[in-house]
Amino acid sequence: MSHVPTPSQTVGPFFSIGLSALCRPGIECAGEKGNRVTIRGRILDGDGEPVPDALLEIWQVDHVSNEPYQGEQTIERRKTLPFGFGRIATNECGEFQFSTRKPAAGQKDGMIYAPHLAVLVLMRGLLRHLVTRIYFAGEAANEQDMVLKLVPAERRETLLAMPSPDGDNDLRWDIHLQGDRETVFFEV
């Protein structure tokens, strides 16, 4: 490692100028497997105030084939966002919403992976992005997931998207940056 890594700096309050062109309300995945789910929620700061200037980036891979969702996409002729990638900004009320196909559980090298989405959180006030995950409440594989097992039991719920009264495919997941219900964030 001969080169010093470039430091992170905050995305700032005006990122939408540069980053909103790739914002999409839906994540595309190759194939038709997995229920289409909608995940909506809010991002709240340490005072419980909504964060109207946050950006989420979602990345999901296919843990059955243990590959990204590449499908028929080739780099040369790709006009859409890569399969499995989503970028969503919060609105003026700190709310976000996106839809995707719920990934399946998988395993590799003897490890169980419960269905999950990788999430990056960017906003003014964060000098580097936060890393978290969305899991799905009620999934049997959650009990064996190697990452959830590392999270203290009383904090696991912060990573679970919960079914809403609107239906099983309409899920709710909030991000609490601080406080009693502070979301679990990961060091990578």
Added chain:
Amino acid sequence: MAEPPIFGKLADGTQPHYLHPEYRSSVKRAPTRPLIVLPHTLSERTGPVFGQDMVRESDRDLTAQHTGEPLGERIVISGRLLDEGGKPVRGALIEVWQANAAGRYKHKMDQHRAPLDPNFNGFGRTLTDAEGRYKFISIKPGAYPWGNHANAWRPAHVHFSIFGAGLLSRLVTQMYFPGDPLLAYDPIYNCIPDEKAKQGLISMFDWENTSPEFALGYRFDIVLRGRDATPMEK
């Protein structure tokens, strides 16, 4: 599919802590509980790869998005995208955004009393080439005031967003200009503990890419988190 890379740990001090009280907005937004160390799974070791058709050649020229030309000092920003081992990162998406020459962003929340420039949007994007090189044409952004502390001014900067080989090498940063007196007072720039890493955020004046009768050159090489030289412990 080729085996995705195994990433090492970033050297201590090269990245900011989440809480940096001098930067006021971090106080209510930085996590307060210890982070949980995440083993690197496929979800982290892979990441989106953007297609060549998503980016047009003209997207890298921020001065050519309108019929008229923007006001300000024309600049060429170029450099290489490398990993920590010095290997070029090819085909990587770089997105940039910035204020205009007067220090005003084209954003509804920017209340700075400086004029908008009808010929300047302030954003661009490109993919790195086979040697990891990139180039943007723009105008030098102005400094602007902000509410962090009394008489606070951000040094002139260009925001960069970069996707590397995996989610673990995702980087959002800011590029500064050499000799800017405001750098000494800026809590965002000064949040980096490691002096050498911090100075890596400042571009260098670049004679080689200075275009006669056209634009001044600035060089900004970017180093992403790289493959680990030694296999990661299980």
